[in-house]
Amino acid sequence: xxxxxxRDDLLGLPVDVAPHLLGAQLITVVDGVETRLRITEVExxxxxxxxxxxxxxxxxxxxxTARNATMWGESGHLYVYLSHGIHSCINVVCGPAGExxxxxxxxxxxxxxxxxxAERRGVPTPLGRTALRDLARGPGRLAKAMGVRHALHDxxxxxxxxxxxxxxxxxxxxxxxxxxxxxxxxGIAGTAGTMAFPxxxxxxxxxxxxxxxxxxxxxxxxxALQQAQ
DNA sequence: AGTAAGATCCAC
DNA sequence: TGGATCTTACTT
Numbered sequence: 210x211x212x213x214x215x216r217d218d219l220l221g222l223p224v225d226v227a228p229h230l231l232g233a234q235l236i237t238v239v240d241g242v243e244t245r246l247r248i249t250e251v252e253x254x255x256x257x258x259x260x261x262x263x264x265x266x267x268x269x270x271x272x273x274t275a276r277n278a279t280m281w282g283e284s285g286h287l288y289v290y291l292s293h294g295i296h297s298c299i300n301v302v303c304g305p306a307g308e309x310x311x312x313x314x315x316x317x318x319x320x321x322x323x324x325x326x327a328e329r330r331g332v333p334t335p336l337g338r339t340a341l342r343d344l345a346r347g348p349g350r351l352a353k354a355m356g357v358r359h360a361l362h363d364x365x366x367x368x369x370x371x372x373x374x375x376x377x378x379x380x381x382x383x384x385x386x387x388x389x390x391x392x393x394x395x396g397i398a399g400t401a402g403t404m405a406f407p408x409x410x411x412x413x414x415x416x417x418x419x420x421x422x423x424x425x426x427x428x429x430x431x432x433a434l435q436q437a438q
Numbered sequence: 439a440g441t442a443a444g445a446t447c448c449a450c
Numbered sequence: 451t452g453g454a455t456c457t458t459a460c461t462t
Binding site: 291 | 459
């Protein structure tokens with residue numbers, strides 16, 4: 210925990226950068242309130258033309274669109290998108306400008322500002338052990354707990370720490386690589402959600418890691434695979 | 439213009 | 451297990 214992430218730290222392929230974000234801290238200051246999150250679970254997403262193989266599960270799989278524009282920009286910004294019309298989710302953009310890629314922050318432990326996070330989540334305080342564990346367990350909960358919203362903060366820069374709509378965000382890197390496990394991504398249809406893309410990474414044994422759930426297409430693919438054997 | 443599906447969460 | 455809730459992107 211010695212220094213903030215710079216743009217160059219995030220210049221690699223998302224799948225290579227992702228494990229290094231485990232154990233790092235995302236720090237937000239929203240309307241003067243600081244919250245710190247120890248990141249425990251992430252997923253890598255590439256774009257069209259990014260990396261040696263195409264990623265069929267990425268928002269940027271088909272190329273540049275208005276929605277995924279931030280993914281194509283320079284590293285160190287946050288791609289914040291709306292999921293299912295309800296939930297904001299946070300990605301750390303990786304790779305050089307002109308190449309799409311990001312690391313989705315799926316879960317973490319709130320290590321500072323838990324009361325403010327609970328208020329944003331609508332969770333009653335004081336927080337019990339389970340409520341504290343669940344505060345940022347899942348990508349939608351995580352963004353809400355940190356006060357980051359799609360409409361306000363898509364594109365916010367964590368490398369410069371520049372303010373955007375009342376918020377700043379930074380990333381404090383971990384000193385050492387965590388004990389990392391890898392597996393299929395959550396909620397992704399088809400092959401992209403199977404072990405063909407083991408691009409979900411988490412800190413082994415950490416209680417804040419979100420419970421695994423097969424994506425619809427992934428479940429179908431797995432069933433078809435079982436059938437074939 | 440219409441529609442289907444979605445990187446999710448919560449209550450039943 | 452299904453409904454909420456709405457945006458995006460693809461089809462007619």
